[in-house]
Amino acid sequence: MVYSNPSTGASQCTTNEIIHYVGIGLHNGHNVSMTLYPAAPNTGICFLRNDVDPEHMLIRASWKNVIDTRLCTVLGNEHGVTVGTVEHLLAALRSCGVDNLLIEISGDEVPILDGSCAPLVDLINQAGVVGQRLPRFGIWIERPIEVRQGEHYAVLAPSDVPRITVDIEFANAVIGSQCVSVDLIDNVFTEEIAPARTFGFADELQQLHEQGLALGGSIRNAVLLDDDRVVNEEGLRFADEFARHKILDCLGDLALAEAPIFGHLYTRKPGHRLNNALLREMFAHEDAWSRLTYEEINHRIGKEQVAEKSWMSEVT
Numbered sequence: 001m002v003y004s005n006p007s008t009g010a011s012q013c014t015t016n017e018i019i020h021y022v023g024i025g026l027h028n029g030h031n032v033s034m035t036l037y038p039a040a041p042n043t044g045i046c047f048l049r050n051d052v053d054p055e056h057m058l059i060r061a062s063w064k065n066v067i068d069t070r071l072c073t074v075l076g077n078e079h080g081v082t083v084g085t086v087e088h089l090l091a092a093l094r095s096c097g098v099d100n101l102l103i104e105i106s107g108d109e110v111p112i113l114d115g116s117c118a119p120l121v122d123l124i125n126q127a128g129v130v131g132q133r134l135p136r137f138g139i140w141i142e143r144p145i146e147v148r149q150g151e152h153y154a155v156l157a158p159s160d161v162p163r164i165t166v167d168i169e170f171a172n173a174v175i176g177s178q179c180v181s182v183d184l185i186d187n188v189f190t191e192e193i194a195p196a197r198t199f200g201f202a203d204e205l206q207q208l209h210e211q212g213l214a215l216g217g218s219i220r221n222a223v224l225l226d227d228d229r230v231v232n233e234e235g236l237r238f239a240d241e242f243a244r245h246k247i248l249d250c251l252g253d254l255a256l257a258e259a260p261i262f263g264h265l266y267t268r269k270p271g272h273r274l275n276n277a278l279l280r281e282m283f284a285h286e287d288a289w290s291r292l293t294y295e296e297i298n299h300r301i302g303k304e305q306v307a308e309k310s311w312m313s314e315v316t
């Protein structure tokens with residue numbers, strides 16, 4: 001049951017059809033046109049900026065290409081060409097099982113849409129996801145890998161079920177302390193994580209606008225908080241929508257590993273910088289993980305039951 005849905009099958013996948021959409025960037029406020037093309041096996045996820053010299057347009061969605069993490073995750077290539085706010089699209093693609101895709105984009109920021117992954121998941125599902133002839137590999141976590149940046153902390157630990165647990169704490173009374181843990185199986189991502197929107201604070205939004213940032217930000221694409229209330233008339237989609245959105249961000253950032261990760265991510269006060277540091281730590285320690293085919297992964301799941309209690313007690 002655990003790995004029965006097509007997105008977690010043994011073969012690499014791409015989309016069945018071209019996907020096209022338009023929207024505005026959260027930070028630059030510009031209208032951007034997106035066209036997602038099915039791509040050959042082993043292509044990975046690649047952005048193509050069609051508004052620059054064709055020789056400089058390619059930016060691969062890899063942890064190695066993360067150049068800025070202050071407001072969102074920004075990727076860049078050796079020519080200085082960048083694409084920002086990639087995390088929600090990458091979370092949707094990874095969770096729908098899309099391994100290979102060419103993403104043509106007319107500007108330097110992926111549209112924010114409604115601030116969640118739900119519209120993207122709908123577009124991908126409408127297009128369909130098809131298996132390809134080469135095997136998919138997963139990253140199997142062999143031993144805990146951790147990073148700490150002040151009060152921000154993340155650990156990837158062995159687990160027989162892909163799981164993510166996020167702990168957040170904000171002074172704002174609407175958010176407060178929230179902890180959400182999900183097993184990323186079946187439709188859990190689509191139903192429980194994808195609809196969770198990004199969020200911001202009314203006073204900070206004003207400051208960001210004055211600095212020429214978050215120019216596209218509004219209640220149409222974010223949950224806006226003003227002291228102890230939600231400004232959006234429709235309210236929240238989940239009582240703990242904020243922690244759920246952090247899960248979405250973590251999944252998007254971890255998709256930059258360029259393969260599904262089989263482990264348990266526990267993170268406290270996560271952020272884009274911490275997520276990238278975690279991937280860098282993982283790839284720096286080759287003894288901490290294995291690159292396995294899905295056949296090998298299923299074999300491990302059948303044969304080994306990893307005890308999580310031992311390491312969970314260290315971090316909670």
Ligand SMILES: [Zn+2]
Pocket residue numbers: 087088198245248249
């Ligand atoms: Zn986000």
